[in-house]
Amino acid sequence: MHQQIRGRYAPSPTGRLHLGNARTALLSWLDIRLRRGVYIMRVEDVDSQRSRPEYEARMLDDLRWLGLDWDEGPDVGGNYGPYRQSACHERYRQALAKLDTFACTCTRKDLAQAPRSHTGEVIYPGYCRQAPCNPDRGSAIRWRVPPGQVGFCDRFAGTVIEDVARDTGDIILRRRDRDWAYQLAVVVDDGAMAITDVLRGADLLASTPRQLHLARALGLPEPSYAHVPLILGEDGRKLSKSHRAPDLSALREAGIPAPRVVARLAQSVGLVDTSVHELTAPQLVETCRQRWGDEGLKQLEQRIVSWDSWGG
Ligand code: GLU
Ligand code: ZN
Numbered sequence: 001m002h003q004q005i006r007g008r009y010a011p012s013p014t015g016r017l018h019l020g021n022a023r024t025a026l027l028s029w030l031d032i033r034l035r036r037g038v039y040i041m042r043v044e045d046v047d048s049q050r051s052r053p054e055y056e057a058r059m060l061d062d063l064r065w066l067g068l069d070w071d072e073g074p075d076v077g078g079n080y081g082p083y084r085q086s087a088c089h090e091r092y093r094q095a096l097a098k099l100d101t102f103a104c105t106c107t108r109k110d111l112a113q114a115p116r117s118h119t120g121e122v123i124y125p126g127y128c129r130q131a132p133c134n135p136d137r138g139s140a141i142r143w144r145v146p147p148g149q150v151g152f153c154d155r156f157a158g159t160v161i162e163d164v165a166r167d168t169g170d171i172i173l174r175r176r177d178r179d180w181a182y183q184l185a186v187v188v189d190d191g192a193m194a195i196t197d198v199l200r201g202a203d204l205l206a207s208t209p210r211q212l213h214l215a216r217a218l219g220l221p222e223p224s225y226a227h228v229p230l231i232l233g234e235d236g237r238k239l240s241k242s243h244r245a246p247d248l249s250a251l252r253e254a255g256i257p258a259p260r261v262v263a264r265l266a267q268s269v270g271l272v273d274t275s276v277h278e279l280t281a282p283q284l285v286e287t288c289r290q291r292w293g294d295e296g297l298k299q300l301e302q303r304i305v306s307w308d309s310w311g312g
Helices: 019-034 053-066 089-097 182-192 202-217 248-253 258-267 281-295
Strands: 006-009 038-041 101-104 140-143 149-154 158-163 171-174 197-201 224-228
Touching: 006 019, 006 197, 019 038, 019 053, 019 197, 019 224, 019 248, 019 258, 019 281, 053 248, 053 258, 089 171, 089 182, 149 202, 149 224, 158 202, 171 182, 182 202, 197 202, 202 224, 248 258, 258 281
Parallel strands: 006 038, 197 224
Antiparallel strands: 101 140, 140 171, 149 158
């Protein structure tokens, strides 16, 4: 008997889903449906300032409209809940207690001169490792990251190796405003929900060594990772507002049929050719199954797409 495949989409309800989010969601769903696994919707509302229930409701409605369904989630229940991070404090607290941590009082300003990684993130220089620099201030909690290399093989991006202690430094697990940090929450939840397969946008590839390092330190099983390309606009850059690409709600409200959106998203990664104008999400699963059987997504092609003719 082999292990049950469990995958998830984990949106942060801090705005609307743009087409890039929609494509990543569609691909994560498709991969799990192809492999006959369990698909989970997890709402990553750890950021208490930016998360809103209205955004969550809209996102879930939009994803259903697109044709996705989930076996577990905040609105359908399941045995691995809670499915909203705002309800998981106890889980995070227990994980934190297992790690070697320290209080860090550094502000952004204190870290302005700190070295930065190639992605522009601060490499924490360890100012508060012995004692908080400024005991009068509120503090974040950092993990004293153990040295050593962390490596894994991504299904799409290939081999990734990083020395987290050297390239990132000690990681924030709980922020100064008391919110849990995404890095901790995501690792603890993937563990608690027995996630075996993470398929998400390539923007999170750089965070993965940190997350794996943390998962190993917490004694959690390691999921397999697949980072998929982000949608590019006609100028070859990551899709943003300036490309006039509509968000999912806007398409829905404009009366565009969901199968047209699915077809266009599938075309944009080469899953179907440009002659296919409408395709439901279940039809996309069937199309891909004819190609790859039950083994899940194998190959994605990065195509540059013009979003101008959506209305037509
Ligand atoms: N909540 C994260 C986001 O919306 C995704 C986390 C993940 O997929 O690991 O960017
Ligand atoms: Zn500090």
